[in-house]
Amino acid sequence: MGGGLGGAVVCSMLVLSALLALAASQSPSQVLSPAQSASRHPTAPAARPSFPSPAAPAPRLSRPPTPAAKPSSPPPAAPAGKPSPSPRPAPTRSPPVATPPVPRATPPVPRASPPPATSPAPKPPSRPAMAPAPKPSPSVAPAPRPSSHPPPTPAPPASRTAPKPSPPLAPKQSPSPAASPPPPAPPQPPSNSTPTMSSTLGQLSPSFYAQSCPGVELAVRDVVRSASTLDPSIPGKLLRLVFHDCFVEGCDASVLIQGNGTERTDPANLSLGGFNVIDAAKRLLEVVCPATVSCSDIVVLASRDAVVFAGGPAVPVELGRRDGLVSLASNVRRNIIDTGFSVDAMAASFTAKGLTLDDLVTLSGGHTIGSAHCNTFRERFQVANGSMTPIDGSMNADYANELIQACSAANGTVSAGTAVDCDSGSASVFDNRYFANLLDGRGLLRTDAVLVQNATTRAKVAEFAQSQDGFFVSWASSYARLTSLGVKTGADGEIRRTCSSVNG
Template sequence: MERTHIVFPPKLRLYNLTILVLFCISASPSCATLSFNFYAISCPPAEFMVRNSVRSATSDDPSIPGKLLRLLFHDCFVEGCDASVLLQGNGTERTDPANTSLGGFSVIDSAKRVLEVFCPGTVSCADILALAARDAVEISWKQAGGPAIQIPTGRRDGLVSAASNVRPNIIDTSFTLDEMIKFFSSKGLSLNDLVILSGAHTIGSAHCSAFSDRFQQDSKGNLTLIDSSLDSTYAAELTKQCPAGASSSITVNNDPATAFQFDNQYYRNLLAHKGLFQSDSVLLKDERTKKQVEILANDQDGFFESWAQSFLKLTSVGVKADDEGEIRRSCSVTNG
C-alpha cells in the first residue's frame, strides 16, 4: 500500500503531527505506519463513503452517534483499534455481557459493503470504525455537532477476539479515579486524556443497571441517596425513568440536557452534580481533575480542541500493521 505525504487541516496541522509522533514513539510503535491521506490513491472516496453511511443512519436514528462512539472505545481498549469487537462467533468479544448492549454494527457493515464494491480488499474495518466514530461526533441529529477533525488511517484488522479479554480492559462505571488513571495509563493515555475522553458521555445512553446503585426507592416512592454526590432532584427523575421492576432493556440519556448534541454540556452537568455515573462524578470530587472540569464547562472551543488531540491518541492505541492483521472482506468474520 502506498504512503502519501501527510496533509493536515488548518489550525490542527502542526499540533496533530506533534501529538501523533510523540504518542507513536511512546506507546504504539505500529502507529508509525498510519498516515493522513492513506487511501488517497487506493480508494479516494473512502472517507466520504463512511461519512455518508453515518449521516444516513443518523438521520433515521439520532442514537447512532453515541452508539458508534461507544463501539470505538470498546474496540480500542481491547486488543487495540483493530475491529476485534466486530467479530462474531462463540467466545468473541461481542459475547461478553459488557458488550452485548453495544450498537452501531449495521452502520459499519453498510459502509464496508459499499467500499467492497468500489475498492475491494482495500479499506480495513478498523479504519471504517475509527472514521465512523470521528464522523459521529461531527454529525449530530438536527443540531450543531462537534468538532471536524482529521485522523490518520492505515489500521489493519485484528485476528484475535476473545471474551476473556474484555472485562480486564473495560472501565466499570463504579471505578474510582485512581482505578481509571491506572487503566488509561496502561493504554498510553494521560490524566488529561481521561477527563477529555470522558466527555464522550455528552451523547449516548446507558441501561439503568449502570447507575441504579447510586440511589434507592422504597415502595412508597421515598428516595434515598446512596451516593451523596448526586443531585437529589436528578436522582428522582432517574427513578421515574428506571422504576423498580422495570425492564432491563430501558435506557436513559447520558446527558439530560442536550442528549443528541456533542458539546461541553457534560462538564456543566458535572458542576450541577448531574453526572450519570459514579465514574463521572469523581471527576468533580477529586482535586486532580476538578479544575479541568470547571474550565471545560465554560469553554466549548477549548473542549473541542482538546477532544481532537485526545481522540487522535485514542484511535492510535494498539493499532495493527503489516503482518499483524489483515483487511477483512466482511467485518464480522476473519478472512480465514
C-alpha cells in the same frame, strides 16, 4: 634629316640589343647558381623602369610564369636559398585560406617551418645577396631556378608553408575526443526507492488511501449521515463502539467479530450498537475498493463522523490500520473501565494505555451524546420493595428523582432495559454541557460523578465547562491518541472482507 635618321637607327639597335640580351638570359639552357644570378642581375628590379616600355614587349616581360597561377602545385621558382631583392608583400597577398587548417597533432606538418607572417624574410636585405637564408622546407624541391626578373613572390611562401595534407589523414592521426567511444558506466547498486510493505503500511497517515481508495472518507461519512438521520441514537452508539474496541486488543475491529467466546459476547458489550452502520460502510467500500479498507479504519472514521454529525469538531484521523485476528471475551473485563471505578482506578487504566489524566477527562466528555441503560448506574440507588432510593450523596436530588421516574416500571420494579440520556437536556448535541452538568451534580454514571471529586480532574472539568472551544481542541488530540492504541500495521492482521468474521 640624315642625322635624325641615323640617331633613330642607333636607338633602335640599342633597344634590339637589350631585348636580345633579355631573351638570352631567360633561356632554359642556362642554369646558373644563385650566386651567379645575383651577380649578373644585382639590380634587376631597378632596371625595369629604365626601359622605354614598348607596347608589344611589355606584356611578355611582366607575365608571371604559369606555375605561379596554380597554388595547388608547388612552383618551381621558389628556392629556399634565393635572396629576396625587394620587400615581399607575402603577408598581404597570401590569404590564410591558402593554407588548410591542420590539427596540432598532425605529424606530416613540421612545426619547425614558421609561417610567412612571422618569418624574417619580409625585412628588406641590406645587400642583394643574403648569407643567412631561411630554413628550407622539406616539402619544397631543392633545385633552384635562376630568373632575371622578380617573380611574383606571394604565391611561393604560401605554398612553401606545407604541402596540402590529405584530408583522411587528419582524423586518423588526431581523432577528436567525441569520436572515441565513451567509457562504460560503472554498475549502479539496485535502488531501494520502492517502499516495502512494512515501511508503507507500518505508518499511519491521513492520506493512507489517497491512491488506493480516495473516496473512503466520503463513503463512510454518507453512510453515517444516512443512518443517524433515521436513528438519532446512532452517533452515541458509534462513539461508544470505538472506546470498547480500542481498549481491548487495540483498535483492530476485534469487537465486531461474532461467535462464541468473542468480545462481543461479554456482558459489558451486550448493549453496544452501531454494528449495522459499520457493515453497511464496509459493503459499499468493497464494491468501490475491494479488499482495501480495513474494518478498524471504518470504525475510527464512523465514530469521528458521528461526532461531527452531532455538532462536534471535525478532526483529522490517521489511517492504515489492519484488522485483528483474535477476539476473546476473556480480554474484555481486565481492559474495559467499569462504571463503578474511582478516579484512581480509571487513571491507572489510562496510564497503562499510554493516556493521561487530561485524556481521561476529555474522553469522558464523549458522554455528552448517547444514552445508558438503567442497570449501568443502579449501584447509585438502593432498590427495595419495588422502589429506588438514591444512596450517592453527590447526586443532585432533583436529578435523582428524574432518574427514578425514568427507570421505574409500571409494577414498581426497576426497568433495567430502559435507556436514559447521559447528558441531561443535551443528549443529542456534542457540546460542553456535559461538564456543566457534572459541576451541578447531574452526572449519570458513577465514573462521571467522581471526576468532580478529585481536585485535578475537577479543575479540568471546570475549564471545559467554561470553554467549549477548549474542549474541542483537547478532544481532537485525545481522540487521535485513543485511536492509535495497539494498532496493527504491515504484516500484522488482515483486511477483512466482512467485518463480523475473519477471512477464511
